[in-house]
Amino acid sequence: MIKLDELYSGKAKTVFRTDNPEKLIMEFRNSLTAFDGKKKSQAPKKGYYNAQISATLFRLIANNGIKTHFDSMLSETEMIVDSVDIIKIEVIVRNIAAGSITKKYPFNTREKLNPPILLFDYKSDEYGDPMINDDIALALGLATMEELSEIRTLALMINSILVKYMNDRNLLLPDFKLEFGRCKGSIVLADEISCDTCRFWDKTTGKSLDKDVFRFDKGNLVAAYREAAKRIVPAISL
Ligand code: TMP
Numbered sequence: 001m002i003k004l005d006e007l008y009s010g011k012a013k014t015v016f017r018t019d020n021p022e023k024l025i026m027e028f029r030n031s032l033t034a035f036d037g038k039k040k041s042q043a044p045k046k047g048y049y050n051a052q053i054s055a056t057l058f059r060l061i062a063n064n065g066i067k068t069h070f071d072s073m074l075s076e077t078e079m080i081v082d083s084v085d086i087i088k089i090e091v092i093v094r095n096i097a098a099g100s101i102t103k104k105y106p107f108n109t110r111e112k113l114n115p116p117i118l119l120f121d122y123k124s125d126e127y128g129d130p131m132i133n134d135d136i137a138l139a140l141g142l143a144t145m146e147e148l149s150e151i152r153t154l155a156l157m158i159n160s161i162l163v164k165y166m167n168d169r170n171l172l173l174p175d176f177k178l179e180f181g182r183c184k185g186s187i188v189l190a191d192e193i194s195c196d197t198c199r200f201w202d203k204t205t206g207k208s209l210d211k212d213v214f215r216f217d218k219g220n221l222v223a224a225y226r227e228a229a230k231r232i233v234p235a236i237s238l
């Protein structure tokens, strides 16, 4: 596989074209941002930990029969993925109240949300990722009703898989964000699943092992990501 020109560079990842039009290379960088890019930083090995965690979780999900864009790892921080048509919806699954939901609604942090709450945000930096419902998604032409229904089913299945996997590793999964795409007539899981896009809490201490460490200055980000990677990725070299 030959790496060609850059297609897109986001806040934490860069996507490159390859000599195969059906495949892209997604590079996980050490940069990180929060609050719509207002807070910015760099953290050594952060791209490596996120890439390895994402690869592990994509493999886990694929082994459970759900299609993902993951193909293979090209290097420690570069993932080969299927080129998909990204659906501009951020799908958020919440099992325990944390973050923005405790600011917008009267939920107490650490309150269990059972059954899980599923939310859709419009993926748009320009509009600040506002929450949407099915009617807005349909009116904006983001997805069809059938696609929304399939996305909902897939997100809840992925939640069950991830909650069990994390629980076995002494981690809680309060919430996470997923993105889906269209590929060859199917809806497939895309983007990443990492410390940047999930909340991971140590089950014993309740400590954050995710981007909240950076968002809310809770300590050493690299140490937190390293600990998450150590638990999630079998035989990772730290
Ligand atoms: P929130 O509590 O800030 O709304 O975040 C909910 C979850 O979504 C959390 O696990 C972090 C993730 N997330 C992203 O992946 N990207 C984002 O831009 C935001 C705001 C949250």
Ligand code: ASP
Pocket (backbone or CB within 6 Å): 011, 032, 033, 034, 035, 036, 037, 038, 196, 211, 215
């Ligand atoms: N991803 C968003 C940003 O980079 C927000 C966040 O994750 O808190 O600004």
